[in-house]
Amino acid sequence: MTSAVVVLGVVLAFSLLLALLSRLRLPGMNIEQYLVGGRSFRSGLLFFLAVGEIYSIGTMIGLPGGIYAKGTGYGVWFLGYILLAYPIGYFLGPLIWRAARKYDALTVPDVFRAHFSSRSLEIASALAALGFLVGWGQFQFTGLEAVFSGLGLGLTPVETVAIAVVIAFIYIVASGIRSNAYVAIVKDIFMIGGIAIAGLVAAAVAPGGVPHIFGAAARHGVPSTVTGPALVFAMTTIAIQAVAFYLGVGTFLFTGRSEGTVKKTQVPMPLYMLMYPLLAFASYYAITRLPHLKNPNDAFMAISRVMLPGWAVGIIAAGAVLAGILVLASFSLFLGPIICRNFVPGMPREAQTRWVNVTVAVFLIVSAVLAVEVPSLMLNILNLAYYFEIQVVPAWLCLMFVGRVRGSALTAGIVVGIGLVIGMYAANVTVFSINIGLVAVLGNAVVALAVNWLLNLARGRSGRLTPVSQLEVGGAPVVSQ
Amino acid sequence: MSVRARPQRAEGVHRSGRSGSLWSVLIGLGLPATAIIVVVPIISGVRASVAGIPLVYFWIFLWFPLTFGCLAVSWYVFDRPRYRELEQGEGA
Numbered sequence A: 001m002t003s004a005v006v007v008l009g010v011v012l013a014f015s016l017l018l019a020l021l022s023r024l025r026l027p028g029m030n031i032e033q034y035l036v037g038g039r040s041f042r043s044g045l046l047f048f049l050a051v052g053e054i055y056s057i058g059t060m061i062g063l064p065g066g067i068y069a070k071g072t073g074y075g076v077w078f079l080g081y082i083l084l085a086y087p088i089g090y091f092l093g094p095l096i097w098r099a100a101r102k103y104d105a106l107t108v109p110d111v112f113r114a115h116f117s118s119r120s121l122e123i124a125s126a127l128a129a130l131g132f133l134v135g136w137g138q139f140q141f142t143g144l145e146a147v148f149s150g151l152g153l154g155l156t157p158v159e160t161v162a163i164a165v166v167i168a169f170i171y172i173v174a175s176g177i178r179s180n181a182y183v184a185i186v187k188d189i190f191m192i193g194g195i196a197i198a199g200l201v202a203a204a205v206a207p208g209g210v211p212h213i214f215g216a217a218a219r220h221g222v223p224s225t226v227t228g229p230a231l232v233f234a235m236t237t238i239a240i241q242a243v244a245f246y247l248g249v250g251t252f253l254f255t256g257r258s259e260g261t262v263k264k265t266q267v268p269m270p271l272y273m274l275m276y277p278l279l280a281f282a283s284y285y286a287i288t289r290l291p292h293l294k295n296p297n298d299a300f301m302a303i304s305r306v307m308l309p310g311w312a313v314g315i316i317a318a319g320a321v322l323a324g325i326l327v328l329a330s331f332s333l334f335l336g337p338i339i340c341r342n343f344v345p346g347m348p349r350e351a352q353t354r355w356v357n358v359t360v361a362v363f364l365i366v367s368a369v370l371a372v373e374v375p376s377l378m379l380n381i382l383n384l385a386y387y388f389e390i391q392v393v394p395a396w397l398c399l400m401f402v403g404r405v406r407g408s409a410l411t412a413g414i415v416v417g418i419g420l421v422i423g424m425y426a427a428n429v430t431v432f433s434i435n436i437g438l439v440a441v442l443g444n445a446v447v448a449l450a451v452n453w454l455l456n457l458a459r460g461r462s463g464r465l466t467p468v469s470q471l472e473v474g475g476a477p478v479v480s481q
Numbered sequence B: 001m002s003v004r005a006r007p008q009r010a011e012g013v014h015r016s017g018r019s020g021s022l023w024s025v026l027i028g029l030g031l032p033a034t035a036i037i038v039v040v041p042i043i044s045g046v047r048a049s050v051a052g053i054p055l056v057y058f059w060i061f062l063w064f065p066l067t068f069g070c071l072a073v074s075w076y077v078f079d080r081p082r083y084r085e086l087e088q089g090e091g092a
Helices: A002-021 A031-039 A043-054 A055-072 A072-102 A108-116 A121-149 A157-175 A177-206 A211-218 A228-249 A250-255 A258-264 A269-289 A296-307 A310-343 A348-374 A378-401 A407-427 A437-461 B022-043 B053-092
Strands: none
Touching: A002 A157, A002 A250, A002 A310, A043 A177, A043 A258, A043 A269, A043 A310, A043 A437, A055 A072, A055 A121, A055 A177, A055 A269, A055 A296, A055 A310, A055 B053, A072 A108, A072 A177, A072 A228, A072 A250, A072 A258, A072 A269, A072 B022, A072 B053, A108 A121, A108 A310, A108 A378, A108 A407, A121 A157, A121 A296, A121 A310, A121 A348, A121 A378, A121 A407, A157 A177, A157 A310, A157 A348, A177 A211, A177 A250, A177 A269, A177 A296, A177 A310, A177 B053, A211 A269, A211 A296, A228 A378, A228 A437, A228 B022, A258 B053, A269 A296, A269 B053, A296 A310, A378 A407, A378 A437, A407 A437, B022 B053
């Protein structure tokens, strides 16, 4: 595996150089440049930033691990929710951008505070985001551990996460979200290249080729059909996660230079998913070729090591590691301002960049500790993180389409939703195999409606807020791109 | 989606608030959503395969390019011309 380590090292060094170069030609780095790129990204850069954050290490390590451990139901869920998220993002993404522009927002809680004039809603939505981001951080670190252990370097989990933390931190301090967008281009090349190599080789070396990969997996107890509770779980998870996909912490949409840019960027997104059939071949081949892996998260790296020469494993590892670190860096940039602006409002603007860096360091360390201390199947961590993110969906939909809802009612809904998530998850309770997040968000919406109705009875009808969908289209002209 | 003009307009902001025509929504969102939410549960228990790929996977894989096609139609046929019109109106 020496050649694999060399390839990985060279790619990581190049990515650091690129992050530092991305700062050139920038006159200054104020907080808006740092977090949302001055809202100036054209569709090309926004596309790479978006796919850089969407296709995290979960794609290369999490999905094969999920299929290996849980079968086709997890595969259908993972592919279905991402695919459906793009059409939803095509229509809702511009509204997210419009709201952020109108309120000069750097975070989602900024938007809620300004629109509903509600400090409590700002804090509740910040809590939901916090739950999501820490879970997502744990998700990335767990994947990074799987990659480094797959390379056989003999690193301890703590050493692994320490390397990732340092690199992510350098990306961030280089030029904030802008360096992430540039590194994302390198990551995409290696991620797609690595998956293509693994998938094509799996299809070539598997006895009988593609038709027999799935049949052989079925004989190993992983049928290619989904029925019963697994189907209910998959479909309810697809439905709610596709809606929540951009609404939770879709702050990267704020970087677009116009609504048209955001909308146009969604169009080619589904084509990026064409790598997934190849990933599925490799994942199902791992089930038959390596049926007794102790940790399902190791499935993709393990099958790659069996099939491929060291340099090719290095390409795969580079794609996966860059994906994981890039998402950690981006999500750190979402979290920092949530702490410094939403939990601690009134901080001088010039002090915010410094405190964002401090918060980011704490976030990375907490997520890393969770990954080391609470090892789990990656897709289960992903699901848990989404349970929290989903809770802001009712508030977003009201902001976009409803004129008379009080911020305090939405706050009550989010608090109940988060409470239901924690309670049901801790007690391991499910309702007819329906996604816990969906159950909780339905409770969230019912409570919000009830509290709004009661407040209307007690205080009279609330004033009408103009839904964002009824505001004017804003931003620079799209056809000039 | 209805459109309501606001009495005051922020600087640099266009007029219409519509985020897409009905046709754009039906093609760009309706078709992919039906393919996933309605059709996948119907075929997910079928043991058939296409070119060696299980039917449920084949269907989802097929909708990667088809969803791109739906969004491309929504953008180039319905929404992009509207954005261009808004830009020209603003620049006039």
